[in-house]
C-alpha cells in the first residue's frame with residue numbers, strides 16, 4: 001500500500017501533513033510517535049474511517065483490504081465471542097458451519113479456549129482485545145492496522161501474542177502497520193520503523209538505522225537516547241578549543257562509541273589527538289549488560305552512558321576516570 005502526500009484535517013485543523021509512505025507486501029512497519037502526534041488519525045485514514053483532505057492511497061494490485069484493531073476493544077455487546085470473531089465472515093455470506101470452524105481455530109491461537117459462548121461484558125479487557133484481533137484477522141486483510149493493541153495486557157500475555165502474531169504474519173505474509181510505544185515490541189517485530197512527530201513522518205528506516213542514526217535531536221529525544229548534549233557542554237569539555245559550526249547546536253553520541261579509560265585525567269599527559277579526545281569524568285552507576293557493563297558517568301554537568309565490552313577491571317562508583325570521545329561518531333543537529 002502506498003500513500004502519497006496525504007493530508008488530514010479535522011475541524012479545519014491540520015493533523016496529518018504531507019505523508020508519503022509505502023508499506024511493502026509482507027512487511028511489518030512500526031509507527032512510533034508521542035501522544036497526539038497523529039498515529040490513530042493516520043490509521044483511521046488508511047482504514048477509510050476518516051477522509052483524506054488531499055493525497056492519494058494506492059494498492060499494488062489495484063485494490064486492497066484493511067483490518068483495524070484499536071487500543072480499546074470495540075466488540076458487539078449482544079454477540080458471543082464466537083459470533084464476534086466470525087461476524088465479518090457472516091457479512092461475507094460464509095455458511096455458519098464454516099465460519100464457526102474458522103473462528104474456533106482463532107480461539108485456540110488467541111488463548112481464548114472455553115470462552116466462545118461468553119459475551120464481551122463477561123471477559124477481561126485483555127480477553128476482549130484478543131477477540132478484536134481475531135475478528136480483524138479472520139478476514140485475511142492485506143494490511144492489518146494495529147493501534148497499540150496489546151497495551152492493556154500483562155507482559156507475559158503481551159509477549160505470547162506478539163510472538164504468535166509475528167509467526168502468523170511471517171507464515172501468511174500479510175502486511176502490518178503497527179503502532180506501539182513499547183520499544184521492546186517495536187524492536188522485536190519491525191522490519192522498518194517510522195517516527196511521526198506533530199503529524200509529519202520524520203524518519204523511516206530499519207530499527208538499527210533509526211537507533212544508531214537518528215535524523216534529528218527531536219527524534220533522539222523521542223527515543224530517549226542517552227548522551228545528548230548542548231554545544232555549551234561541548235565547549236566546557238574542551239575549554240572552547242574545539243569549535244563546531246555555528247549552525248549546529250546539539251550533539252549526540254551512541255554509548256557504544258564512547259570508551260572508558262582507567263586513571264584520573266591529567267591535562268599534561270592526556271595528549272589531544274587529531275580524531276579523538278579525552279575528557280575527565282566520575283563514575284556514577286555501574287550496571288551489568290549482556291555484552292559487558294553499562295556505565296554512567298558525570299562529565300562536567302553532563303551525564304553520559306558508556307557501554308563497555310570486556311572491561312578488565314569493573315570501575316567503581318565515584319571513581320575518577322577518563323572518557324575517549326571519537327569526533328567522527330558525534331552526530332550534530334541544528335536544533
Ligand SMILES: Nc1ncnc2c1ncn2[C@@H]1O[C@H](COP(=O)(O)OP(=O)(O)OP(=O)(O)O)[C@@H](O)[C@H]1O
Nearest residue numbers: 010011013015033034035036037038039040041042
Ligand atoms: N475528532 C477529533 N476532533 C478534533 N481533534 C482531533 C480529533 N481526533 C484527533 N484529534 C487531534 O489530532 C491530533 C492527533 O491525534 P491522534 O489520536 O491521531 O494522536 P495519537 O498519535 O494516536 O495519540 P495517542 O498516542 O495518544 O493515541 C491530536 O492533537 C488530537 O487532539
